[in-house]
Amino acid sequence: MKQGRFAFVVPALYILFLMTPIYWLVAMSFKTNLEITTRFTLFPETFNLDNYVKVFTDERWRAVFSNSLIYVGLNTVISIAVALPAAYAFSRYRFFGDKHLFFWLLTNRMAPAAVFTLPFFQLYSAFGLFDTHIAVALAHCLFNVPLAVWILEGFMSGVPREIDETAYVDGHSFPSFFVKIFMPLIASGIGVAAFFCFMFSWVEYLIADSLARSAVLPITTRLQALSQASGTDWGVLAAAGSLTLIPGAIVIWFVRNYIAKGFALGRV
Amino acid sequence: MKPVSQKAWFLVAPVLLLVAFTAIIPLMTVVNYSVQYVATNAQFHWVGDLWYREVLHSEKFWNALWRNLVFSGIILAIQIPLGVLIALNMPRKGWGVPTCLVLMSLPLLIPWYVVGMIWQMFGRVDIGLMGVMLRDFGYNYEGDPLDAWFTLIIMDVWHWTSLVALLAYAGLVSIPNAYYQAARIDGASGWQVFLHVQLPRMARVLTIAVLLRFMDSFMIFTEPFAVIAGGDPVFLSTELSQTVELGQRAAMSIIYFLIILLLSWVFYTVMTRDDGEPIQTGGKSGSAS
Numbered sequence: 001m002k003q004g005r006f007a008f009v010v011p012a013l014y015i016l017f018l019m020t021p022i023y024w025l026v027a028m029s030f031k032t033n034l035e036i037t038t039r040f041t042l043f044p045e046t047f048n049l050d051n052y053v054k055v056f057t058d059e060r061w062r063a064v065f066s067n068s069l070i071y072v073g074l075n076t077v078i079s080i081a082v083a084l085p086a087a088y089a090f091s092r093y094r095f096f097g098d099k100h101l102f103f104w105l106l107t108n109r110m111a112p113a114a115v116f117t118l119p120f121f122q123l124y125s126a127f128g129l130f131d132t133h134i135a136v137a138l139a140h141c142l143f144n145v146p147l148a149v150w151i152l153e154g155f156m157s158g159v160p161r162e163i164d165e166t167a168y169v170d171g172h173s174f175p176s177f178f179v180k181i182f183m184p185l186i187a188s189g190i191g192v193a194a195f196f197c198f199m200f201s202w203v204e205y206l207i208a209d210s211l212a213r214s215a216v217l218p219i220t221t222r223l224q225a226l227s228q229a230s231g232t233d234w235g236v237l238a239a240a241g242s243l244t245l246i247p248g249a250i251v252i253w254f255v256r257n258y259i260a261k262g263f264a265l266g267r268v
Numbered sequence: 269m270k271p272v273s274q275k276a277w278f279l280v281a282p283v284l285l286l287v288a289f290t291a292i293i294p295l296m297t298v299v300n301y302s303v304q305y306v307a308t309n310a311q312f313h314w315v316g317d318l319w320y321r322e323v324l325h326s327e328k329f330w331n332a333l334w335r336n337l338v339f340s341g342i343i344l345a346i347q348i349p350l351g352v353l354i355a356l357n358m359p360r361k362g363w364g365v366p367t368c369l370v371l372m373s374l375p376l377l378i379p380w381y382v383v384g385m386i387w388q389m390f391g392r393v394d395i396g397l398m399g400v401m402l403r404d405f406g407y408n409y410e411g412d413p414l415d416a417w418f419t420l421i422i423m424d425v426w427h428w429t430s431l432v433a434l435l436a437y438a439g440l441v442s443i444p445n446a447y448y449q450a451a452r453i454d455g456a457s458g459w460q461v462f463l464h465v466q467l468p469r470m471a472r473v474l475t476i477a478v479l480l481r482f483m484d485s486f487m488i489f490t491e492p493f494a495v496i497a498g499g500d501p502v503f504l505s506t507e508l509s510q511t512v513e514l515g516q517r518a519a520m521s522i523i524y525f526l527i528i529l530l531l532s533w534v535f536y537t538v539m540t541r542d543d544g545e546p547i548q549t550g551g552k553s554g555s556a557s
Contacts, residue, residue: 015368018375024396086493089276095274110528114505119294142290197326220382240387
């Protein structure tokens, strides 16, 4: 379709608007605290890496970063592993209660996290799982499993059913067909679902904060504690905040063409 | 038509078990609390619908609900037209496409607490770019609730407009070129093309965008928590986590959940309405480029 010659101005201005606060955070991370609090400078006077050195050498910062990455990784693996067979069932068969089940899964994706914080605390305490990585990973399954099922179902429905039938005629058993033939066909779908599980577990705060205390403290809880304390070390806070942008920025490159489909739960 | 097979239940069993553990048990616990009074000696007393009546007569609850609806209404009114406008003007080929997609998606992948933190720093009158600029223009930012509202709305627009733009873009690129050629032969103006070709083809993705944005803004908690640290405006999630009385909190959770359930049903109906018909999907044509 035809676009005006100056069409690029709109996305360019929008991206400028998106980047300004991010720029401010990153710029602050290179400033000294003295510069942040006493002088108003658009660019850091000197590129000062002290804040990053402080983050990387502090055992506590390293711990919270790895805690977050561990439970996010665990959650992604669990979510995809259980969602794969379920999505196949929804895309290939009709069975008693299938529509109700599919709807019920969706309601979990939409459920407000605040409703679940209190019972989660008690449930995981009762199982002795409170303050463990697996507890946060399981709790995040609340919204990530439904999401993964919906996305994978969308991708699987795009694969013609004749392929399944041919494979069975050729003598494949269900597991061998599923792993050797079907999974490579929906590899991009698995990648997108994994990306979205990673993402929603990475950005979530309320549940992770309520299930983790000392042993598995997530990165955002530490940021929260420090940013609302008095005498804040702005430079270090900005440096740690900037570092939390990196995992998202890396993985986004791989799914740039599918990100809309993922947000539409597999059905753009 | 898909074949009927009850064996499919074996395939969904793992999901069922996992979600039962993470959703049903906690929710039943909440239902249990919502009809009981927990005395100081940890004794439970049956109180029936007392907590529900209390919540439904509580001014704070209705205020929070009202604020939530106003907030969702405002951000939808800004984000949907803005997202469509951006999508219409995004490049369709060349290096601009991946650049736009990646840069626009960036805010979506920032931890929600950090989003709040970024805007809290950005808006501070002592060290933030926006706060200092507004101060220099003679406006004392910070302080009254209206400023908090303004920060929250601009932050949400910053955080989530990309989602609307990406979905609208996916809808737009799925329009076959023949449609535009036909419109040109008919002598349609740019506005008519938008109204009769582009908008109808975007209808489905835009519905998804509206519903997703509505629901997610309806449960917003983390970002306002980070920006204003528990002050006004108080939304439903904030009100919920600030309620101390166990039974009251549980009853409020159930009411909140029922509202979400109703909205999810609308969402589900819209999402599955066209299932079964072959649809030219945006994701696939996007991947081909």
